[in-house]
Amino acid sequence: MQMPSCRARGLLVLLALNLAPSANLPAASWPDQYQSGQFLYHADFPLAADRALLDSIPHVQAQLVHLLGIQPSQEPIYVFLFARRSTYEAYLQQYFPTAPPRKALFIKGRGPGMVFVYRGENFAVDLRHECTHAILNAALPVVPLWLDEGLAEYFEVPAQRRRHGSPHLRSVRLAAWVGKVPRLEDLERLSEMSEMGRSEYRNAWAWVHFLLHGPPAARAELRNYLADIQALTPPGQLSQRLRARLPDVERHFAEHFRNW
Ligand SMILES: [Zn+2]
Structure with a gap:
């Protein structure tokens, strides 16, 4: 629970x-x-x-x-x-x-x-x-906590504001400008709602936004990862899969938000 x-x-x-x-x-x-x-x-x-x-x-x-x-x-x-x-x-x-x-x-x-x-x-x-x-x-039979919350944060705003109008966007962009990229591995370690504070929700939203609207390879890997979960295939960690597909993923993340 x-x-x-x-x-x-x-x-x-x-x-x-x-x-x-x-x-x-x-x-x-x-x-x-x-x-x-x-x-x-x-x-x-x-x-x-x-x-x-x-x-x-x-x-x-x-x-x-x-x-x-x-x-x-x-x-x-x-x-x-x-x-x-x-x-x-x-x-x-x-x-x-x-x-x-x-x-x-x-x-x-x-x-x-x-x-x-x-x-x-x-x-x-x-x-x-x-x-x-x-x-x-x-x-899905199971949803990682960070991804569950990141997607809920993404979809909670009205449809026309999801891409550009999230209240999280400004602070994530500012952090990206000074080179601060939250570690996806840190989010993946979260297993209890009690561990989810304001910054964890924001970082989860940011990774979801990057995965959905960043490089096509990132979204493709997210889709493959979820397809594995849905097929009951052990999916491994999304962070590792992303790094295999997109080396230097933090640079892509920072660029995504600097240019968004
Ligand atoms: Zn929630």
Whole structure:
């Protein structure tokens, strides 16, 4: 079980079975429900005003599948939305008493993934972030923590801001200008949410951005790496694979952000 980090959102991939499965959740009794693609939304408030946002989530999946070349899962993803934080917290306390206290949460056990978000000021960002975790973990048997969070950070902003408008971009570019490149190996060593601080999220986002928009060889290696994971072939470390394909990968990383 992964533990909370200093970030307000959560990712909880459960190997233990001590938390309630989704079948125990009273999904039928929600005041409003809505389906968009394989996302099944349940809310304690009327969803009509949020339809455009809810309908944009399947596009996150489409773009993710397009960029990463993974086969999408067809399994449903249950999304539980709350008008108030207090109700959200009480709900999680009742059904997932051992879940970490976070302002949004993705939980996956052996069944379909579940996303829990309340309608706070970053509702849309939180929803896209947690649903990215849900999409990835439905499609792949395992996702390295840094890559899971880096991709969630990438996709949490609206589609038109993903390439050029991330709040992480400025500081990553400044660091690249002075030759500072975060080590991918350091990110790969992270295994607990408690180890993910602000700089780890930023560095994970930066490597994801480089892999998606840097040299074509970098994206190709990411796609091969994920294809191996999806095929249950031991993938090794992405850092080593990248170095084999792109010697001097740090120089490419710095150049990518200096020129972006
Ligand atoms: Zn996350």
